[in-house]
Amino acid sequence: MEKKKLYPENSNGKNKINRRIFLTSIGNTATGIVLLGSFGVTLEYLSPNVLLEIPKIFKVGPVNSIQPNSIIYEPEQRTFVIRDEQGYFYALSAVCTHLGCTTKWNDSGAAGNPNAVISCPCHGSLFNKRGEVIQGPAIRALDKYRIQLEEDKLVINTAEKVSEDEMILKV
Numbered sequence: 001m002e003k004k005k006l007y008p009e010n011s012n013g014k015n016k017i018n019r020r021i022f023l024t025s026i027g028n029t030a031t032g033i034v035l036l037g038s039f040g041v042t043l044e045y046l047s048p049n050v051l052l053e054i055p056k057i058f059k060v061g062p063v064n065s066i067q068p069n070s071i072i073y074e075p076e077q078r079t080f081v082i083r084d085e086q087g088y089f090y091a092l093s094a095v096c097t098h099l100g101c102t103t104k105w106n107d108s109g110a111a112g113n114p115n116a117v118i119s120c121p122c123h124g125s126l127f128n129k130r131g132e133v134i135q136g137p138a139i140r141a142l143d144k145y146r147i148q149l150e151e152d153k154l155v156i157n158t159a160e161k162v163s164e165d166e167m168i169l170k171v
Contacts, residue, residue, distance in 0.1 A: 061153030063089075063171060071105050077158055078102055079145065080118065082129065089169040091156045092131040093143035096120040103127065103142070118142065130164075 060072055060081050066089075072081040078094040094103050101122040117134060118127040126135040131142030144167035146160040154169070 056159035057155060057157050059150070059153045059155055063149065063152055063154060066154075073105060074156075077156070079156060079158060080105065081147075081154060081156060084129070087171060089147055089154055089171065090130075090167045091145040091147045091154075091158075092118070093145065093158070094118075095143070096123070096125055096138055097133075097140045097142060098123055098125050098136075098138040 054076055058074065058077055060066075060074065066072065066081075066083050068083055068087050069085050070083050073079075073094065074081065080092045080094055081089065082092065083089050095101070096103050098120065099122070101120050103118045103120050103125075106117050106119050115128070118129070118131070119125070120138065123137055124135065125133065125138035127138070127142055128134055131144060133139065133141055143161045144164065146157040146162050147167070147169045148155045148157075149169060149171060
């Protein structure tokens with residue numbers, strides 16, 4: 001019995017593809033693409049979805065290396081750690097209380113205020129060095145965080161907001 005050729009020859013002796021072979025090839029290719037796509041989606045579904053959370057407690061220091069009247073900005077935690085003229089420490093959130101923008105520290109002041117201020121570059125809110133509102137649209141002060149001394153390093157807990165009286169660490 002003679003074997004049937006996959007691609008029959010035409011009168012020139014060259015192979016030709018008929019409609020059935022062409023449509024079968026297109027169908028098999030489409031099925032392969034769908035199977036590969038579903039395999040990829042299945043792998044993505046089976047892999048764990050992990051949300052990496054920024055630690056709520058972090059350390060800054062050593063204390064002796066932080067000069068009086070200086071500001072340290074921790075961008076990952078969006079926090080300002082401030083040492084005032086008397087040598088006291090406190091920590092403020094760098095998140096504007098208006099719409100949650102990240103604020104910036106301006107040594108030279110801003111918007112006609114000659115003193116150093118914390119300003120929101122998006123909407124124009126201004127806060128003083130203690131985080132109190134100088135100019136709106138923000139209507140409340142920046143959040144103040146618990147700060148403690150541990151082995152010559154400052155430990156800031158951004159999960160624990162404190163009042164004005166509790167925010168200062170005297171060293």
